[in-house]
Amino acid sequence: MSFLAPFALTLFALSVPLVLLYFLKVRRRERTVSSLLLWPTSLRDREASTFFQRLHRDPLLLLQLLALLALALALARPVATVMGQGARKVVVVLDTSASMKARDVSPSRFEAARAGAAALVRGLGEGAEVMVIEAGVQPKVTAALARDRERALAAIRAAQARDLPTRIQEAVRTARALVAAEPRAEIHVFTDGAFTLPQSPDVADPRVRWVGVGRHGQNVAITSLSIRKNYYGAFDYQAFVSLVNYSVEPQTFGFRLELDGKSIAEKEVTLEPSVRRSMVLPFSHSGGGTVTARLRIDDDLAVDNTAYAVLPPPRKIAVLLVSAGNLFLEKVLRTDPQVSLEVRTPDQYQGGMGDADVVVLDSVTPPRAGPGRFIFVNAVPPDVPLEVLGRLERPTIMDWDRAHPVMRHVEFAKVTIEDAMRIRPLAAGRSVVEAVGGSLIYALEEPDRKALFIGFDLFKTDFPLRIAFPLVLSNTLRWLHPAGLDQSSFQFAAGQPILLPAPHGVTTVTVTTPSGRAVQGRVTRGMVSFTETDETGIYTLSTSRGETRVAVNLADADESNLVPHPLPAASGHGPAAAPVPDYLAQLDGNVRGLKIGLPREYFENLTGETASLIARAVDRLDPEKHLPLHSAKSRAQSRF
Amino acid sequence: MPATRHAFFTSEFLAQLERLSLLSRRVFRGRVRGERRSLRRGHSVEFCDYRAYGVGDDLRYVDWNIYGRLDRLHVKLFVDEEDLCLHLIVDASASMNFGSPTKLDCAVRIAAALGFVGLVNLERVGVGVLRDRVAEGWPPTRGRSQVAGLLDVLAGVGPAGGTSLNEGLGNYAARARQAGLAVVISDLLDPAGYESGVRALLERRFDVHLVHVLAPEEMNPELAGDLRLVDSETGEMRELSMDGDAVRAYRERLRQFLERVETFCRTKEIGYHRLASDAPTEEFVLAQLRGRVLV
Numbered sequence: 018m019s020f021l022a023p024f025a026l027t028l029f030a031l032s033v034p035l036v037l038l039y040f041l042k043v044r045r046r047e048r049t050v051s052s053l054l055l056w057p058t059s060l061r062d063r064e065a066s067t068f069f070q071r072l073h074r075d076p077l078l079l080l081q082l083l084a085l086l087a088l089a090l091a092l093a094r095p096v097a098t099v100m101g102q103g104a105r106k107v108v109v110v111l112d113t114s115a116s117m118k119a120r121d122v123s124p125s126r127f128e129a130a131r132a133g134a135a136a137l138v139r140g141l142g143e144g145a146e147v148m149v150i151e152a153g154v155q156p157k158v159t160a161a162l163a164r165d166r167e168r169a170l171a172a173i174r175a176a177q178a179r180d181l182p183t184r185i186q187e188a189v190r191t192a193r194a195l196v197a198a199e200p201r202a203e204i205h206v207f208t209d210g211a212f213t214l215p216q217s218p219d220v221a222d223p224r225v226r227w228v229g230v231g232r233h234g235q236n237v238a239i240t241s242l243s244i245r246k247n248y249y250g251a252f253d254y255q256a257f258v259s260l261v262n263y264s265v266e267p268q269t270f271g272f273r274l275e276l277d278g279k280s281i282a283e284k285e286v287t288l289e290p291s292v293r294r295s296m297v298l299p300f301s302h303s304g305g306g307t308v309t310a311r312l313r314i315d316d317d318l319a320v321d322n323t324a325y326a327v328l329p330p331p332r333k334i335a336v337l338l339v340s341a342g343n344l345f346l347e348k349v350l351r352t353d354p355q356v357s358l359e360v361r362t363p364d365q366y367q368g369g370m371g372d373a374d375v376v377v378l379d380s381v382t383p384p385r386a387g388p389g390r391f392i393f394v395n396a397v398p399p400d401v402p403l404e405v406l407g408r409l410e411r412p413t414i415m416d417w418d419r420a421h422p423v424m425r426h427v428e429f430a431k432v433t434i435e436d437a438m439r440i441r442p443l444a445a446g447r448s449v450v451e452a453v454g455g456s457l458i459y460a461l462e463e464p465d466r467k468a469l470f471i472g473f474d475l476f477k478t479d480f481p482l483r484i485a486f487p488l489v490l491s492n493t494l495r496w497l498h499p500a501g502l503d504q505s506s507f508q509f510a511a512g513q514p515i516l517l518p519a520p521h522g523v524t525t526v527t528v529t530t531p532s533g534r535a536v537q538g539r540v541t542r543g544m545v546s547f548t549e550t551d552e553t554g555i556y557t558l559s560t561s562r563g564e565t566r567v568a569v570n571l572a573d574a575d576e577s578n579l580v581p582h583p584l585p586a587a588s589g590h591g592p593a594a595a596p597v598p599d600y601l602a603q604l605d606g607n608v609r610g611l612k613i614g615l616p617r618e619y620f621e622n623l624t625g626e627t628a629s630l631i632a633r634a635v636d637r638l639d640p641e642k643h644l645p646l647h648s649a650k651s652r653a654q655s656r657f
Numbered sequence: 658m659p660a661t662r663h664a665f666f667t668s669e670f671l672a673q674l675e676r677l678s679l680l681s682r683r684v685f686r687g688r689v690r691g692e693r694r695s696l697r698r699g700h701s702v703e704f705c706d707y708r709a710y711g712v713g714d715d716l717r718y719v720d721w722n723i724y725g726r727l728d729r730l731h732v733k734l735f736v737d738e739e740d741l742c743l744h745l746i747v748d749a750s751a752s753m754n755f756g757s758p759t760k761l762d763c764a765v766r767i768a769a770a771l772g773f774v775g776l777v778n779l780e781r782v783g784v785g786v787l788r789d790r791v792a793e794g795w796p797p798t799r800g801r802s803q804v805a806g807l808l809d810v811l812a813g814v815g816p817a818g819g820t821s822l823n824e825g826l827g828n829y830a831a832r833a834r835q836a837g838l839a840v841v842i843s844d845l846l847d848p849a850g851y852e853s854g855v856r857a858l859l860e861r862r863f864d865v866h867l868v869h870v871l872a873p874e875e876m877n878p879e880l881a882g883d884l885r886l887v888d889s890e891t892g893e894m895r896e897l898s899m900d901g902d903a904v905r906a907y908r909e910r911l912r913q914f915l916e917r918v919e920t921f922c923r924t925k926e927i928g929y930h931r932l933a934s935d936a937p938t939e940e941f942v943l944a945q946l947r948g949r950v951l952v
Contacts, residue, residue, distance in 0.1 A: 045883045045885040046884050046885065048884045048885070048886055048887065049886075049887045049888075049889050050875075050886050050887070050888065050889065051751075051752035051753075051755040051760075051844065051846055051875060052752045052844075052846035052847075052889070052890065053886060053891075053893055053895050054846050054847070055846070055875070056886055056895060056903075056907060056910075057906040057907060057910065
């Protein structure tokens with residue numbers, strides 16, 4: 018309990034003058050009597066002379082003090098925050114996943130859920146506390162637990178279904194965590210049930226009541242779209258599309274693949290129920306663009322009828338080769354169609370990256386390499402955390418890391434090397450090729466520097482003559498600078514954060530969502546990140562160094578399958594319980610035609626008033642006298 | 658306080674008093690011949706007994722009829738008559754100055770009435786005034802001619818000072834030359850009590866009567882409010898809030914007080930008479946005392 022006006026309590030200090038007043042002597046009239054012999058030795062004035070005796074003896078003073086205390090307390094305006102015993106705590110969990118946009122319930126599942134939630138909140142009595150949680154990718158509390166129903170209703174009205182996969186279980190877990198062990202709490206989950214719930218304490222909690230809004234699902238979905246570059250041919254692509262029919266009937270529909278609005282493939286597809294079909298559609302294209310896959314069908318869920326993919330503009334990797342002259346390196350780098358090569362002599366290079374994406378140092382040791390992406394061939398600049406211990410004569414290759422991206426498709430067994438640097442790494446990284454006595458090729462990964470160290474002279478080995486050499490170089494360039502080359506890095510699932518390496522020197526990024534909203538993204542440690550991918554479509558990331566576009570697709574087979582699974586039955590009296598027939602409504606009807614059973618043995622041998630009353634009731638209900646009971650009754654009566 | 662001695666009584670009352678005489682439950686030895694039977698055999702007209710003649714007996718008292726019949730000499734004995742000493746002991750302390758008329762007034766009038774009866778019947782009448790421990794007064798005197806003197810003495814009694822009934826009565830008992838009928842007129846309101854004084858009188862074989870005078874305001878106090886009560890004799894003060902409790906307690910104490918007095922008198926064979934100071938004295942004397950003190 019606290020007080021709104023605690024200063025009023027000082028009023029109680031008046032009790033001090035009150036008590037003092039009380040102890041003031043009464044001015045008494047003097048009266049002479051013949052003798053004091055018969056007068057009592059005083060009833061209280063004399064006996065109760067000490068302070069506390071007096072207080073104790075005087076109920077009047079106590080009453081006055083109590084009245085003063087009550088007055089002071091009342092003026093101090095005490096307030097008590099009481100958890101009402103009977104108050105309900107209701108948590109409304111709204112499923113905002115993509116499947117809630119399905120239109121099998123008019124106007125949509127989400128609208129139905131919202132209406133149900135609003136009705137539930139409006140129907141709550143005074144004092145009930147309501148919380149609203151949107152089950153997005155992250156559960157979001159849009160209205161904290163409070164008695165403010167209007168706020169809860171506003172939160173429900175403001176809720177929107179997103180193009181997101183279902184994370185209902187996390188939301189339920191959040192709700193349970195927020196209401197803790199409160200036994201009177203109710204968690205109402207409004208969802209379509211288009212998912213499979215695992216067995217967990219969240220599902221088994223009796224306080225959770227599941228409210229299903231979905232009925233059936235007639236849906237055909239594109240569950241994946243990816244574009245791959247052909248291994249050969251610089252401009253040849255393959256589109257990989259998966260289509261699934263989640264309906265119970267066969268569906269025939271038109272499929273169309275567009276590139277920047279122009280159709281590049283069109284097909285009539287018929288899918289049997291619950292059948293997945295994957296298609297590979299090759300096409301050629303130079304330069305960037307947007308690939309869109311569309312289904313022309315009117316099904317319950319529109320979001321998964323379109324899928325997007327982005328073809329990055331054919332930007333080449335700028336490679337700076339610092340070398341006194343190395344035919345092998347120059348030849349291999351020039352052959353790669355995605356590399357634009359610049360060659361400098363060692364005296365033209367003072368360290369750093371310049372404008373290049375990757376710098377290759379061939380037996381050149383600049384005073385300082387600095388941050389960036391490097392390939393060090395037979396060279397260790399002083400600021401690179403590698404310690405040179407000496408030389409390795411004819412090192413024997415023991416093993417190589419086949420899982421490392423740099424060693425993809427590479428066979429290193431037969432490579433012979435005359436001699437190599439014997440190094441000891443001083444920072445994090447991975448040994449890619451290991452020989453007896455040390456690492457031959459080492460992948461360095463520092464916060465601001467990524468580099469591959471090749472510890473031997475290319476002229477003292479047969480490595481450049483082997484097929485492994487161009488592969489290692491090609492893999493290394495793509496490992497060092499992945500976003501420039503790989504299509505898959507421009508495609509994200511809805512709800513997944515967009516994470517892209519930021520170009521050198523970029524600090525701010527503006528993200529334009531498919532609906533045209535501009536949001537500031539974050540740049541941390543050389544990566545652009547953006548988390549609110551709750552719409553499908555093309556997101557544009559604008560930086561001072563140009564624009565990058567990425568595609569966000571639902572691409573979630575579970576979400577596209579709209580068929581509601583049975584929800585856990587609410588134990589007790591949840592809203593999901595079976596509807597109770599309204600017996601009261603039938604009370605005013607006519608009894609004509611109703612069968613009324615009277616067990617004969619109960620009414621035989623009745624006497625007196627009871628017998629006559631029952632006979633009258635039977636007569637009234639059965640005027641045609643079908644009842645053999647009647648005769649039995651008259652018989653019984655006649656006996657008495 | 659009556660202005661003159663003649664204002665005490667009406668002549669009618671005096672005439673009524675003249676027909677009365679004092680009644681003593683005990684027979685006292687008197688000093689001189691009076692009108693009262695004595696323990697001694699004497700020379701009154703009333704025959705009492707015979708006894709055998711002894712040498713020296715007056716031949717006038719020999720019963721010759723008996724001598725003639727029995728041939729023996731017997732002497733007739735007669736009842737002797739002596740006087741009675743009436744002691745009027747009046748409490749004149751300050752506490753007697755209450756009521757209207759005051760208790761002292763009332764006491765003086767009763768004393769005067771009794772003294773008048775005594776003097777008229779040739780008894781000795783003495784007055785003791787109890788005031789501040791000492792008993793002053795008027796020595797026992799007899800003779801009808803002394804009535805005026807008695808009334809003068811009584812008229813001069815004024816209330817003053819405290820009382821110590823025990824000491825005063827003890828004093829009086831010790832100083833009295835002749836025991837007799839003692840009538841103590843007092844309100845008995847003495848914190849030290851009155852019992853030992855009365856006992857002293859009894860020890861001197863006084864026939865004690867107690868006339869207890871109380872003012873109506875003492876029997877039925879009508880005080881109210883917060884008061885400081887002052888004792889008229891000691892000057893002691895007591896603060897008291899007059900409420901139902903206080904009055905009830907007073908009444909209870911008064912009842913116990915009177916009960917104690919009555920019990921005391923009953924056990925000591927003391928005649929106890931109570932009157933309120935505003936009651937008519939004549940009626941009290943003629944009705945209440947008649948048959949007990951007076952005949």
